[in-house]
Amino acid sequence: MRRLALLMLASMALYGGARMRVESLAAADHRGQGAKPAGASRYYKGNTHTHTLNSDGDSSPDDVVRWYREHGYQFLVLTDHNYLTSVDGLQALHGADEKFLVVRGEEVSDTSGGKPIHINGLNPSRLIEPQGGRSVVEVIQRNVDAIRSALGVPSVNHPNFGWAITGEELSEVRNYRLFEVYNGHPTVNNEGGGGVPSLEQMWDYLLHRGQVVYGIAVDDAHVFKQPWNTQVPRPGRGWVYVRAERLETRALLTALERGDFYASTGVELEDYSSDARTVRIKIKLEKSSKYRIQFIGRGKSPWDGGRILKEATESPASYEIRGDEGYVRAKIYESNGKVAWTQPVMVGQ
Numbered sequence: 422m423r424r425l426a427l428l429m430l431a432s433m434a435l436y437g438g439a440r441m442r443v444e445s446l447a448a449a450d451h452r453g454q455g456a457k458p459a460g461a462s463r464y465y466k467g468n469t470h471t472h473t474l475n476s477d478g479d480s481s482p483d484d485v486v487r488w489y490r491e492h493g494y495q496f497l498v499l500t501d502h503n504y505l506t507s508v509d510g511l512q513a514l515h516g517a518d519e520k521f522l523v524v525r526g527e528e529v530s531d532t533s534g535g536k537p538i539h540i541n542g543l544n545p546s547r548l549i550e551p552q553g554g555r556s557v558v559e560v561i562q563r564n565v566d567a568i569r570s571a572l573g574v575p576s577v578n579h580p581n582f583g584w585a586i587t588g589e590e591l592s593e594v595r596n597y598r599l600f601e602v603y604n605g606h607p608t609v610n611n612e613g614g615g616g617v618p619s620l621e622q623m624w625d626y627l628l629h630r631g632q633v634v635y636g637i638a639v640d641d642a643h644v645f646k647q648p649w650n651t652q653v654p655r656p657g658r659g660w661v662y663v664r665a666e667r668l669e670t671r672a673l674l675t676a677l678e679r680g681d682f683y684a685s686t687g688v689e690l691e692d693y694s695s696d697a698r699t700v701r702i703k704i705k706l707e708k709s710s711k712y713r714i715q716f717i718g719r720g721k722s723p724w725d726g727g728r729i730l731k732e733a734t735e736s737p738a739s740y741e742i743r744g745d746e747g748y749v750r751a752k753i754y755e756s757n758g759k760v761a762w763t764q765p766v767m768v769g770q
Contacts, residue, residue: 462681464662465673467496469526469576470541470604470639471656476501476528480645486511488645488656490521495668498526500541505548519668528578529568533560536585540564541599543677544670545573557586558593565597574674576637577601581610584617588626588724598678600624602636602762603686605658607651609641618724621752621762625727628748628765629719635677635764636750637661638684659686680764687759688712692737695766700749702763703737711756716740718768719747744769 472478473485480488482499489497499506508523516522524544531538531551538560542549549571552563561577568575576599580586591600602620603611613619618626620636627634638659647653663682665672676682683693692703704712713734717727730749731740742749748765 462664462666462676464664465495465668466660466662467494467498467673468640468642468656468660469498469543469637469677470500470528470578470601471497471642472501472528473499473506475504475506478643478645482506482508482511483514484645485642485656486515486523490515492657494660495520496522496524496663496673498524498541498543500526500528500543502528502530502539503548503551505545522668522670522673524670524673526573529564531560531564533557533585537583538564538585539578539582540568541576541578542568542571542573543576543674545571547571549573557590561586561590561594562596565594569596574599574678578639579604579606579609579611579620579641580623581613581617581620582606582608584610588618588623591623592627592630592632598633598635598680599637600627600634601639602684603638603659603760604641605639605656605686606641606643606654618726622724622726625717625720625725626723628727628750628767629723631747631767633680633765633767635680635682636684636762637677637682638686638762659684661685662689683761683763685759685761688753688755688761690753690761693763695749695763697766698742699739700742700751700763700766701737701739702751702753704753706736707755709757710759712736713754714738715752715754717750717752742766742768 473482505527508525512523527542529540529549549567552567554560554563565575575597602624611620624636640656640658642656644653661682663676665676689705691705694701716731718730720728746768748767750765751763753761
């Protein structure tokens, strides 16, 4: 009888029962300093970009959440296009204290001159309608501002999708911190091409100009029913490890906005910390793999990309900050193609 009662309560929540308290995060104007010493916090693995049948995914919200929970994630943000999928019932069915959390979100999907402009709103208090605008910059800015006004956290999605957003345009946008340096969709042009910079080059361009932006990795998953098909946007390709005090929406979003996380396509770190003097990396090693760690700083000119400050092949590794680097971030390569990116420490600004 107790099990039946619990299932009835979960179903009530799923189909319009009492709504959970809205967690929100106001915009903060601070200088990013990357990850801090862990203290009492821990890492939580999560994905901030995925889709369900409520927009253009192939699976129900229940099936999508179940996939991530069963594959070792601790949190998931549902981000359907211009649709705010309710997570109340999903959290009631799948959530568990310090084990799994479902966060609501929306991919605000707009256009400018036929170019797709997509901005994720993480945990907004309400549905955000596409704001439009007279230019790419204006469309991005108006949607970022709308997400902030709804107490959500904005994240700029896949700038090279449809070759929609240039680094110069993105450098004019204000009041956002998160930017997709890796997106698992197979047609979003992460690597650039034809004279268009990669997302990582775009990131270094923004950092070179002194703009504090943190790089996230995401799935952008749409297809859960074809696990064999590498040509479709499947789950499990990119994620973040967020260091927070607890598995709770506000704590996770606060950590993301202060850069206390790293992005990954498979590399896991045992420890990652930085301060004004040193950046430290310790990899969770896999027996069959070898690793290469690059510490990257500002290049000679904005579009040179990042300059390799130091390279190491042993873990742990560290970089001692001199003071003239502009910024310091790290990229970790694994011998079978996995990668991780740490967040920039801004130097001398």
